[in-house]
Amino acid sequence: MKILNRLTLKSHGDLRQFAALKTPIWVFDVDAHCMWWANAAAVHFWKAPDLPSLLARDFSTDTDTARRRLRQVVDTASGSTPIQDTWTLYPGGTPIPALLSCQPVWLNDTSAGILIEVHRTHADVVDADTLRLMEAARATALAVATFSLDGQLLAQNPSSAAWHGPARARSGGRSDLEARFVDREIAHDLLDRIRADQSLSCEALVRRSDGLHWHLVSARRGRDPITGDYVAIVSEEDISEQYQQRQQQQRANQILEGTVAERTDRLRASEERYALATEMAAIWDWDVKSNKVFFSPSFIRDLGYKKQEFHDILREEGIDGLLFPDDAATFHAIVDQLVRTPDAPISEEVRFVMKDGNVRWFHAQGRMLCDDMGVPIRSVGLLTDVTRRRALETSLMAAQRLEAIGQLTGGIAHDFNNLLTVIQGNAQLLQEAGETDKELIEEIVTAVGRGADLTTHLLAFARRQMLKPTAHDLGKVLGGLQNTLRRLLTEYVTVKMELDADLWPVWVDASRLEAALLNVAINARDAMPNGGTLQICARNRVVAEDTPNLGMELEPGAYVEIAVTDTGRGMLPETLARAFEPFFSTKGVGRGSGLGLSMVLGFSRQSGGDACIDSQPNNGTRVVLMLPRSQTSPSATVSTTPGQIRRGSGEHIHVLEDNPSVQSALARMLTSIGYRVSTSTTVNGALQSTIAQDGPQLFLVDLILGAGQHGTDFLRALRATNAQTPVVLMSGLPETEMRVETTLADAYLTKPISTNHLAQAIATVLSREHQPG
Incomplete structure (x- = not known):
C-alpha cells in the first residue's frame, strides 16, 4: 500500500540542493536493489570514479539481512520522518560502520527508494569486538530489543522489527512491551524483575505481524549508552514448532499403554536457549582471510575454560582441539560447504569437549558474508547448547522401543500358552495311562513348566502377568528370603540386609516380589565370580510433585524403596542402556534367557511402582525397586497344599475352543477325570448345545476365538436366555487383561492348564451350583 505523504522524486534534478554538500548523500532503489542517485561526496565515499560508474555498480551480492533491513525501512517508516540506524557498509570491500539517516521516498511514482545521508562513521570510536557483536545482532534470527523501564521500545534489531514493527504510541494504555504479549502480566513481571536487577526466562504467547507465536523470552538489565538509564534487554526465540511438537508428543503419550505413557508426558522438552542479550550470546566470528576465529565469552564459559586456556588451545591445536574427535571430519566438511556456497546458511549440530572431559552438543547456525566481488570474507553465527534436548530424544526413543517390545511379547506369550496346554495335557494323560517311559514323560512336564515360567517372564515385562497383590510386611518377606539367598549364592558372596525399623507395609504379590529379587541376586552373583558383598536396603520414601525423578517416573505418593547393591564388575554405558530389554544378555548363549531384569521392571510397574539401575564399570551395580505403600495392614496368611484330583461323576461339560489341538487335549483331560x-x-455351535435334552451342566469357553468371535459373545448370549449354566473362561492371557469382559463368568483359568487345576476349577464351580440357597 502506497504511503501518500512521502517525497516523490521524478528526476535527478529534484535533488540538486544536495549535490554540493560535503556530506555523502545518495538515493537507493530498494525494488531494483541498485543506486539511483548520489552526490559527489557519496561517489567519493563509495570509491567510484564517477556517478555513472556508481549507478552501474552491482549490489546483487548483498546479504539477505541487508535486503531485509532496507525493506523494513520502506515498510515501517511513517510519513517523511527519517530513521537513524547504524550500518556496516563495504565500499571497495572495506567494512565501514556508519550512522545513517534513512528517509523513504517514491521514485517516479512506481518504485520504493530510500534517501540516505551519512551522519558519521564509527570506525575510530568502536572496538572490533563491539562491531562484530553489532553485526551478529543484526544478522541473527534471534529478536533482540531494548525497552525503557516503563515498557517503551528504544531500539531493536531487524529480526525484532520484522516480527513486531516499529515503536508505536500508547494504545489503550498499553506500552510497547505489553502490546507484544497476549498475557500483559508477563510484561509487568519482566519489568519488575529488571528493576530489582533480576533476570527472566520464560515461554510466552506473543503477537506478531504474522499472527500469534510461542516465543522463548529472556531479559536482563542493562544501561542505555545514550542516557545512562537502566533498561531491559529482551531477546526472543521462536519456539512455536518445538512447542507444537511438544504438545503433539504429550497428546500421543496419553494414548500409550502403561508407564511409558506416564513417563513421557512428564518429560519436558529441553528447548534451545539463546543468550539473554547480544553481548551474552554464544557467537563466533571467523575472518576468512586471516583465518582468525573470535568466540564470545559465554561459549568459553559453557565449555568450562578460562579465556587464556581457551585461546591457548585454539592457537596450539586449532578448532580440532575443542571438537569431539568423531565430529572433526563432519565439522570441516560443513566449513568447506560454507565457503563453496556462501549464500546458503548453515544449521548443523556438532559436539565439543569441555575442559572436564564431558561432551556437549551445540547447534551451530550462521552464514557467510562476502565482499562486493562475492568472495567470502567473514562467517558469523550463534552456538546453542542442545545437550539436554539430545538426551531427551534418546530417552524417548528407548522408551518407545521398550513399549513396542512389551506389546510384541504379550502377544507371543498368549499363543505360546495355547501350545503348552496341548503338550501338558497330553503328557499328563500319558502319565495317568501308565506309560512305561515315565522319566521321559516327567521331562516333558518339566519342560512345560519351564515354558510357563518363560511366558510368565514375558508377561511380567509386558505388564500382563496375573498378580494377586495383598498387604505384606516387607521385613518378613525379606527375612524369609535371606536363607534362600544364602543357599542360592556362593559361599564367597556375603549377604547383608539393612531395613528401617518402621517400614510401611507394601501392596504386592509376595511370590512375584521374591522372584524379582532372586533374579536381581542371580545377576549380582554372576557379576562377582570371585566373591563380594550383596546388600539389600529398604526404607520409606515419599514422592511429591517436586521430587526429583530418581531415574524413574512415579505418581506422587508413599512408597517403600528396596535397593539391591553388589560389588561386582558393573556395566558399560551401552550395556546399562539396554539392561531392561527382554532377551538382552551379556552372559552368552545358554547361560540365561535375558528376561530377568525385564521381568523386574514389568513387575514393579504393574504393581504401581517402578525400577531403575545405576552402574559403572568396576564399581558395582545398584538396582532399585519402588513399591507402593499399602493402605491396609498385613493379615495372617494360611498356606494350602494341593490335594488329590477331584474327579467328576459323569457331568456333561461342553468345550468351546477354536484351536483343534487345544480342544482335543482338553476333551481328553476332562474325560480322564x-x-x-x-x-x-x-x-x-455352543448355543445349539443348550437346546438339547441332555444339555451341558458347565461350559468351558476360550476367550479369544477365530473369525472375530469372542468368548464373552457366547457368555452374554447365554445369559440373555436366562440360562444360569455356569461358565468357566480360559485364555493364554491372565485375567487382569480381560477383567472388564469376565465379570459374568463363574471362574477363569490361565493357560497352560494342568489336569489338577482344571479338575479343581470345575469341581469348585459345580459344587457351588449344588449348594442350597
Missing part, C-alpha cells in the same frame, strides 16, 4: 464332553468351535 470322569466327565462327559461335547465340543464346538463357534459361538452358535
Whole structure:
C-alpha cells in the first residue's frame, strides 16, 4: 500500500540542493536493489570514479539481512520522518560502520527508494569486538530489543522489527512491551524483575505481524549508552514448532499403554536457549582471510575454560582441539560447504569437549558474508547448547522401543500358552495311562513348566502377568528370603540386609516380589565370580510433585524403596542402556534367557511402582525397586497344599475352543477325570448345545476365538436366555487383561492348564451350583 505523504522524486534534478554538500548523500532503489542517485561526496565515499560508474555498480551480492533491513525501512517508516540506524557498509570491500539517516521516498511514482545521508562513521570510536557483536545482532534470527523501564521500545534489531514493527504510541494504555504479549502480566513481571536487577526466562504467547507465536523470552538489565538509564534487554526465540511438537508428543503419550505413557508426558522438552542479550550470546566470528576465529565469552564459559586456556588451545591445536574427535571430519566438511556456497546458511549440530572431559552438543547456525566481488570474507553465527534436548530424544526413543517390545511379547506369550496346554495335557494323560517311559514323560512336564515360567517372564515385562497383590510386611518377606539367598549364592558372596525399623507395609504379590529379587541376586552373583558383598536396603520414601525423578517416573505418593547393591564388575554405558530389554544378555548363549531384569521392571510397574539401575564399570551395580505403600495392614496368611484330583461323576461339560489341538487335549483331560464332553468351535455351535435334552451342566469357553468371535459373545448370549449354566473362561492371557469382559463368568483359568487345576476349577464351580440357597 502506497504511503501518500512521502517525497516523490521524478528526476535527478529534484535533488540538486544536495549535490554540493560535503556530506555523502545518495538515493537507493530498494525494488531494483541498485543506486539511483548520489552526490559527489557519496561517489567519493563509495570509491567510484564517477556517478555513472556508481549507478552501474552491482549490489546483487548483498546479504539477505541487508535486503531485509532496507525493506523494513520502506515498510515501517511513517510519513517523511527519517530513521537513524547504524550500518556496516563495504565500499571497495572495506567494512565501514556508519550512522545513517534513512528517509523513504517514491521514485517516479512506481518504485520504493530510500534517501540516505551519512551522519558519521564509527570506525575510530568502536572496538572490533563491539562491531562484530553489532553485526551478529543484526544478522541473527534471534529478536533482540531494548525497552525503557516503563515498557517503551528504544531500539531493536531487524529480526525484532520484522516480527513486531516499529515503536508505536500508547494504545489503550498499553506500552510497547505489553502490546507484544497476549498475557500483559508477563510484561509487568519482566519489568519488575529488571528493576530489582533480576533476570527472566520464560515461554510466552506473543503477537506478531504474522499472527500469534510461542516465543522463548529472556531479559536482563542493562544501561542505555545514550542516557545512562537502566533498561531491559529482551531477546526472543521462536519456539512455536518445538512447542507444537511438544504438545503433539504429550497428546500421543496419553494414548500409550502403561508407564511409558506416564513417563513421557512428564518429560519436558529441553528447548534451545539463546543468550539473554547480544553481548551474552554464544557467537563466533571467523575472518576468512586471516583465518582468525573470535568466540564470545559465554561459549568459553559453557565449555568450562578460562579465556587464556581457551585461546591457548585454539592457537596450539586449532578448532580440532575443542571438537569431539568423531565430529572433526563432519565439522570441516560443513566449513568447506560454507565457503563453496556462501549464500546458503548453515544449521548443523556438532559436539565439543569441555575442559572436564564431558561432551556437549551445540547447534551451530550462521552464514557467510562476502565482499562486493562475492568472495567470502567473514562467517558469523550463534552456538546453542542442545545437550539436554539430545538426551531427551534418546530417552524417548528407548522408551518407545521398550513399549513396542512389551506389546510384541504379550502377544507371543498368549499363543505360546495355547501350545503348552496341548503338550501338558497330553503328557499328563500319558502319565495317568501308565506309560512305561515315565522319566521321559516327567521331562516333558518339566519342560512345560519351564515354558510357563518363560511366558510368565514375558508377561511380567509386558505388564500382563496375573498378580494377586495383598498387604505384606516387607521385613518378613525379606527375612524369609535371606536363607534362600544364602543357599542360592556362593559361599564367597556375603549377604547383608539393612531395613528401617518402621517400614510401611507394601501392596504386592509376595511370590512375584521374591522372584524379582532372586533374579536381581542371580545377576549380582554372576557379576562377582570371585566373591563380594550383596546388600539389600529398604526404607520409606515419599514422592511429591517436586521430587526429583530418581531415574524413574512415579505418581506422587508413599512408597517403600528396596535397593539391591553388589560389588561386582558393573556395566558399560551401552550395556546399562539396554539392561531392561527382554532377551538382552551379556552372559552368552545358554547361560540365561535375558528376561530377568525385564521381568523386574514389568513387575514393579504393574504393581504401581517402578525400577531403575545405576552402574559403572568396576564399581558395582545398584538396582532399585519402588513399591507402593499399602493402605491396609498385613493379615495372617494360611498356606494350602494341593490335594488329590477331584474327579467328576459323569457331568456333561461342553468345550468351546477354536484351536483343534487345544480342544482335543482338553476333551481328553476332562474325560480322564470322569466327565462327559461335547465340543464346538463357534459361538452358535455352543448355543445349539443348550437346546438339547441332555444339555451341558458347565461350559468351558476360550476367550479369544477365530473369525472375530469372542468368548464373552457366547457368555452374554447365554445369559440373555436366562440360562444360569455356569461358565468357566480360559485364555493364554491372565485375567487382569480381560477383567472388564469376565465379570459374568463363574471362574477363569490361565493357560497352560494342568489336569489338577482344571479338575479343581470345575469341581469348585459345580459344587457351588449344588449348594442350597
